[in-house]
Amino acid sequence: MSGGVEWALHCCVVLTASSTPVPAARLAELHDVSGSYLAKQLQSLARAGLIHSVQGKSGGYVLTRAPESITLLDVVRAVDGPGPAFVCTEIRQRGPLATPAADCTGACPVARAMWAAEDAWRQALAAVTIADLARDVDVDSGPEALVSVSTWLTGDRDT
Amino acid sequence: MSGGVEWALHCCVVLTASSTPVPAARLAELHDVSGSYLAKQLQSLARAGLIHSVQGKSGGYVLTRAPESITLLDVVRAVDGPGPAFVCTEIRQRGPLATPAADCTGACPVARAMWAAEDAWRQALAAVTIADLARDVDVDSGPEALVSVSTWLTGDRDT
DNA sequence: GATACTCGGACCTTTCTTGTCCGCGAACTA
DNA sequence: TAGTTCGCGGACAAGAAAGGTCCGAGTATC
Numbered sequence: 001m002s003g004g005v006e007w008a009l010h011c012c013v014v015l016t017a018s019s020t021p022v023p024a025a026r027l028a029e030l031h032d033v034s035g036s037y038l039a040k041q042l043q044s045l046a047r048a049g050l051i052h053s054v055q056g057k058s059g060g061y062v063l064t065r066a067p068e069s070i071t072l073l074d075v076v077r078a079v080d081g082p083g084p085a086f087v088c089t090e091i092r093q094r095g096p097l098a099t100p101a102a103d104c105t106g107a108c109p110v111a112r113a114m115w116a117a118e119d120a121w122r123q124a125l126a127a128v129t130i131a132d133l134a135r136d137v138d139v140d141s142g143p144e145a146l147v148s149v150s151t152w153l154t155g156d157r158d159t
Numbered sequence: 160m161s162g163g164v165e166w167a168l169h170c171c172v173v174l175t176a177s178s179t180p181v182p183a184a185r186l187a188e189l190h191d192v193s194g195s196y197l198a199k200q201l202q203s204l205a206r207a208g209l210i211h212s213v214q215g216k217s218g219g220y221v222l223t224r225a226p227e228s229i230t231l232l233d234v235v236r237a238v239d240g241p242g243p244a245f246v247c248t249e250i251r252q253r254g255p256l257a258t259p260a261a262d263c264t265g266a267c268p269v270a271r272a273m274w275a276a277e278d279a280w281r282q283a284l285a286a287v288t289i290a291d292l293a294r295d296v297d298v299d300s301g302p303e304a305l306v307s308v309s310t311w312l313t314g315d316r317d318t
Numbered sequence: 319g320a321t322a323c324t325c326g327g328a329c330c331t332t333t334c335t336t337g338t339c340c341g342c343g344a345a346c347t348a
Numbered sequence: 349t350a351g352t353t354c355g356c357g358g359a360c361a362a363g364a365a366a367g368g369t370c371c372g373a374g375t376a377t378c
Binding site for chain 3: 180182183184198199201202205212214216217218219220
């Protein structure tokens, strides 16, 4: 799993606190990460339609939907790609005792089991939304945490 | 996820069919993969205690336990490592609005959600055993498939 | 005891991820 | 209308990790 997923998730949670566009550089400064690289993750989120980019002065990124309708699975799929982590190379069709392709109607048992586990993983991710994470942050660090983030994001740069 | 997991799983299923040691080169020939590289995966399985290596002439690998007591999670952890796929870099403790370390009693909400999903994945993998896979192969390809594999594995090389 | 066969680990190559940089176009401001 | 600020996209370099190969240590067989 790529490390950019963590950055993207934190950015989505932070964007919950702001209704005005937030530049990528500001998000990078808040998290103390490389702005150039974070921009790449944000572009992935924008391509997936999770966030919307506003160009020009006073531009930046805004969430396109309500935080309640953005699941963790959406973010992970946008950053890490939609493909399955386990790839079946059809080993059973190779070697001296290869099973003929005609008998391979469905996926091989190994792939079936691995993909079923991945489905369980995706289902768990789809059950949690960005709004849930924001609420958890409130519980953990108190409601003033996200408020101060909001004021810092929308405030002037010279702080 | 590393591709060697697929090879290791197929090897474990195949080893079900043989009670005598099977050389790594024989397993590689059966699956038509690089023997030198497959040896690395088998060594990982041996280090994890899933298979036992017998040296010397007529040596090879044998399953240490019954196939019913080897789960897919055991194989995946042995090959891909036991660490979690999602690594939390404690982003919340960085940047100008870093939450003080004293307030970070538990994992941050983002990591909690991601790890919960991974637990669901591991639980699904732990629920399936190598014996289950072998049975599924019997259902898919008929019982004669594993029988012919067994005779091919134990037979002489000059076939 | 010699031999042939096996595993085991050290080593190298290729690919991918991570991270950086700069030019272009768009939108807001004056 | 000109200038500034900002996001977008591709090109590019470094580092890690996967993929792959090799030779030495050890053991059962003959």
